[in-house]
Amino acid sequence: MSLFFQVILDGLWAGLLYGLIAAGLSLIWGVMDVLNFAHGDFLMVGMYVSFFLGFLFKADPLVSWVASGIFLFLFGMLTYKLVISRILGKAMAPLLATFGLSMMVKNLVLNRFSPNFRILESTILEGRSFMVGDVIVPLPQFVTSLFALAVLGLLYWMLTRTRFGWAVQATALDGEAARLMGVNTEKIFLLVFGIGGACVGIAGGLLPSYLATHPDVGTLFSLIAFMIVAMGGFGSVPGALVAAVMVGLIESLAGFYIGPVYKYIAVFGIYLVVILIRPKGLFGW
Amino acid sequence: MSGEILLEVKDIRCGYDGVPVIHGVSLEVRSGEIVAIIGANGAGKSTTMRTIAGLMHPLSGVIRFDGADITRTPAYSIVARGLAYVPEARRLFSKLSVRQNLEMGAFTVKDRGEIAARLDRAFQLFPVLKERAGQIAETMSGGEQQMCAIARGLMSNPKLIMLDELSLGLQPSIVEKVLETVVEIRNQGITVLLVEQLVQEALEISDRGYVIQTGAIVHQGTASELLASPEVRKAYMGM
Ligand SMILES: Nc1ncnc2c1ncn2[C@@H]1O[C@H](COP(=O)(O)OP(=O)(O)OP(=O)(O)O)[C@@H](O)[C@H]1O
Numbered sequence: 001m002s003l004f005f006q007v008i009l010d011g012l013w014a015g016l017l018y019g020l021i022a023a024g025l026s027l028i029w030g031v032m033d034v035l036n037f038a039h040g041d042f043l044m045v046g047m048y049v050s051f052f053l054g055f056l057f058k059a060d061p062l063v064s065w066v067a068s069g070i071f072l073f074l075f076g077m078l079t080y081k082l083v084i085s086r087i088l089g090k091a092m093a094p095l096l097a098t099f100g101l102s103m104m105v106k107n108l109v110l111n112r113f114s115p116n117f118r119i120l121e122s123t124i125l126e127g128r129s130f131m132v133g134d135v136i137v138p139l140p141q142f143v144t145s146l147f148a149l150a151v152l153g154l155l156y157w158m159l160t161r162t163r164f165g166w167a168v169q170a171t172a173l174d175g176e177a178a179r180l181m182g183v184n185t186e187k188i189f190l191l192v193f194g195i196g197g198a199c200v201g202i203a204g205g206l207l208p209s210y211l212a213t214h215p216d217v218g219t220l221f222s223l224i225a226f227m228i229v230a231m232g233g234f235g236s237v238p239g240a241l242v243a244a245v246m247v248g249l250i251e252s253l254a255g256f257y258i259g260p261v262y263k264y265i266a267v268f269g270i271y272l273v274v275i276l277i278r279p280k281g282l283f284g285w
Numbered sequence: 286m287s288g289e290i291l292l293e294v295k296d297i298r299c300g301y302d303g304v305p306v307i308h309g310v311s312l313e314v315r316s317g318e319i320v321a322i323i324g325a326n327g328a329g330k331s332t333t334m335r336t337i338a339g340l341m342h343p344l345s346g347v348i349r350f351d352g353a354d355i356t357r358t359p360a361y362s363i364v365a366r367g368l369a370y371v372p373e374a375r376r377l378f379s380k381l382s383v384r385q386n387l388e389m390g391a392f393t394v395k396d397r398g399e400i401a402a403r404l405d406r407a408f409q410l411f412p413v414l415k416e417r418a419g420q421i422a423e424t425m426s427g428g429e430q431q432m433c434a435i436a437r438g439l440m441s442n443p444k445l446i447m448l449d450e451l452s453l454g455l456q457p458s459i460v461e462k463v464l465e466t467v468v469e470i471r472n473q474g475i476t477v478l479l480v481e482q483l484v485q486e487a488l489e490i491s492d493r494g495y496v497i498q499t500g501a502i503v504h505q506g507t508a509s510e511l512l513a514s515p516e517v518r519k520a521y522m523g524m
Pocket residue numbers: 301306324325326327328329330331332333373
């Protein structure tokens with residue numbers, strides 16, 4: 001029985017991390033109908049920021065997440081200003097452009113920092129864990145999960161309780177009507193892209209505590225995040241969280257009870273079934 | 286009864302993606318007036334209003350409001366200057382509550398007390414909205430949605446409010462009620478520019494009117510002149 005709980009909890013930690021990564025993607029899609037193909041590369045950049053702060057200045061990921069969050073907030077806004085704002089609303093153009101951005105960022109990092117896997121030594125959380133009964137809870141994953149809940153909670157609070165959040169929702173629902181209310185929707189788009197970047201930047205900042213950094217690290221996370229956003233319902237932050245935890249649990253259960261090589265077959269299989277039954281996702285409008 | 290020129294549109298030309306739709310429209314609205322723009326489907330009534338509201342900008346021509354040139358001013362600053370636009374088909378924020386929709390109408394106001402006071406006034410004008418404050422906008426009836434849209438426009442405390450086809454999709458008894466409200470709004474000191482398909486009803490509550498046809502003004506005059514004009518009666522009232 002304790003083995004079962006171990007598998008469930010491992011799945012939960014993975015799921016909450018996915019939720020944190022997917023939240024920004026979901027927000028950006030919900031507000032401006034843009035699928036940011038470079039989202040996984042934003043994560044990768046966040047990891048490099050955190051890794052090098054640790055490697056060069058001995059900063060721990062528990063501190064560096066602030067820097068990578070801010071860095072990706074700015075990087076997100078820059079992406080909006082230089083790329084997205086010029087082509088917003090032009091059919092597939094934003095998707096194609098962020099695809100190009102993804103390739104460019106990945107290859108730039110590859111070129112500057114080599115394909116080497118980089119592991120941050122002696123971080124505060126490294127190798128630590130605690131026990132709940134017979135179940136092991138690894139501290140890096142646990143702390144990341146707490147961050148995920150805090151960031152998602154904050155995001156949800158901001159969207160539903162603040163005037164800025166209402167303006168974001170209004171912009172998502174009807175941009176022209178929002179402008180007629182006095183909302184500078186251009187500024188909302190800019191900030192939303194920044195906030196989406198910051199969420200994934202925080203995830204990237206924490207990850208070097210337990211995951212190696214390399215140029216391709218964002219790719220699988222990107223795929224999983226796309227899947228979660230589609231499954232949760234495009235634009236729904238709570239939907240993204242629920243779908244993310246589902247994915248984490250399925251991955252963990254299938255990986256343990258069927259076999260590690262089957263875990264993504266199970267995950268993407270169930271994704272397909274969900275989309276076939278509910279094309280708008282579990283919480284879609 | 287009418288005062289200074291509040292809104293002045295001078296020879297604007299507008300189009301979508303380079304295709305011209307408005308070919309030189311001029312009009313003016315004096316403070317305290319109700320002015321109607323009437324015309325057939327596709328004549329360019331909404332395009333004219335959208336341009337005044339700043340959702341699009343004219344290819345040429347000038348728009349002045351309350352003494353300032355607003356020709357190139359973006360929509361979000363125009364509302365802050367006191368010119369509100371209640372767009373065609375209402376365009377409420379469908380998934381937000383009535384109350385949230387109304388508060389969005391006062392988005393340019395920061396003072397909570399002021400927002401609450403305006404909310405009270407909106408509820409006085411449309412008591413049904415008070416009962417429905419927590420309801421999600423899209424679940425209300427067409428008439429209630431139209432009231433919510435007007436109230437949302439009023440939340441910005443405008444000097445001039447533009448109302449685009451209030452009667453759209455409403456049954457006659459509700460239309461009558463909504464048009465009565467328009468008169469009430471004017472009596473509160475807010476100038477009104479409205480677009481209406483129901484020409485007779487619109488002119489009956491208006492001071493003056495403009496008739497627009499394929500992007501140009503073809504008639505203008507006081508409401509009673511237009512109501513008496515055989516051409517207008519024949520073309521727009523089926524008489
Ligand atoms: N977004 C758009 N893109 C291209 N053309 C448009 C667009 N909106 C309106 N038009 C065209 O501009 C012309 C004027 O349209 P407009 O909506 O201003 O007319 P209207 O007088 O408000 O008509 P209605 O009574 O049907 O609301 C029409 O020929 C219409 O097809």
